[in-house]
Amino acid sequence: MKQLDDFYLKQEEPIKGIFLALKEIIQKQDSEITHVLKYGMPFFCYKGKMFCYLWTHKKYKQPYIGIVEGKHFDEPFLIQEARSRMKIMLFDTNEDLPLEQIETVVQKALNLYKSGIIKV
Template sequence: MKSTEEYIIRQPEKYQTMLLHIIAVVEKLVPDSQLLIKYGIPYFYYKKKPFCYLASNHKKEFVDVGFAKGFQLNKNQEFLIGENRNTVKSLRYFSLESINNKILESVIEETINLYN
């Protein structure tokens, strides 16, 4: 079993469903990306560079979708959280229903364009 699968299986169902949904969206938009475990969490790589991580925060009850070049993004700033970080900005989801696919897809696409 892959370590990314192990990470997901260890999560409570609430987080599993959000993680699986987000992974499906990323893999659909960036089919040549690679999902690995780095720093103990799932991290998507594109062109051998990290671009997006997924982290469950059980204490605060959300899934953080962090973008490595988040501060270089121009669109969707009202939805991106910087929170005392220098390069990473993230989208936060508290439930599967709170995931806005249009915003998620837009942020992923803009991020990928930074690597081209």
């Protein structure tokens, strides 16, 4: 857990605060969500399967949630870029987090696993 904690501590504000808020929002969505460090990034897993992660966009320097199975989603605020499977949700550091959108996307991602569309 120390490496995972260090990830958050090493971030500069306001990204650090955004990541900590996102971590809390995501973890509150289901009691079976676990939080691990993979590939140097904080990943959130449902029953051991990675479903989303936090990172900073290299080009835009904005924090985002990456949705592992984002290809199944049509929300206009999710961006695919050159990814075949994942989509991301960028956050403007000067604006409040869109809580309802975040919760909706996280629940939809979890539902893919719970419904059996994505094997757990």
